[in-house]
Amino acid sequence: MEVGAGDRVGDLCAAPGGKTTAMAGSSGRPSLVVAGDVHETRARIVATNAARLGLPNVGVIVADGRRAPVRDAAFDRLLVDAPCSGLGALRRRPDARWRVGPRDVERLALLQRQLLEGALGCLRCGGTLVYSVCTMTASETVRIDEWLAERHPELVTLDQPDGPWARHGRGALLLPQAAGTDGMYVLRLCRRSGSHR
C-alpha cells in the first residue's frame, strides 16, 4: 500500500509485520503505523521486527480488528491483509488443499467482512482502504467486493495494480503462474469525502 509523509496508517491484521515494516520504513514516511493483531504472541513478533529495523513510527496493539480500540476516523490509510484460506500459497503449503474445505472458506469470508466493517469505522473521509488476501476463492475476493459495493456505496474504486495482475471485479488478481509468486487478490478503495457515518 502506498503511504505518504505524515499519514496515520492502520494495519489491522499485521503479524508477522512484513507489510507494517515496509510501510513504516518507506520513503514517504508515515507519522504512525498502528499494527494490530488479535494474537498476542504474533503481535510481539511485529514489535520485535519493527525494533530490529529501527522503526519508531510503529505502534503495536493486541486487538481484534473487528473492534479495534481506536477512535472513529483515526486513519488516513488502512490495510486489511486478512486471514484467509491461503490457497494462493499452495506451492509453499501444499497440505492446505486437504486442510481447507468449503466451510472454512465461508467462515473466513464472514470474518473478512466483519474485519472490513470494523476497519471502516476507523477510516477518515477521503482515506484509502486496501483489502488483500493470499487466496483466489470467489467468496474471499469478488464476493467480498460485491458485498462492499452494496453495503458501502461511499467507497469508490482506485487504480488497481497492473502488469502481471489481472482485473478481477473492481480489484486485481495475481495468479501464481503469472509472476512465480503466491497467488493473491487486492482491492483498493477510497472513502468519498463527506461520507463518514
Ligand SMILES: C[S@@+](CC[C@H](N)C(=O)[O-])C[C@H]1O[C@@H](n2cnc3c(N)ncnc32)[C@H](O)[C@@H]1O
Ligand atoms: C495474512 S496474515 C497478515 C500478514 C501481515 N500483513 C504481513 O504482511 O506480515 C493475517 C493475520 O491476521 C491475524 N488475525 C486473525 N484474526 C484476526 C482478528 N480478528 N483481528 C486482528 N487480526 C487477526 C492473524 O493472527 C494473522 O497474523
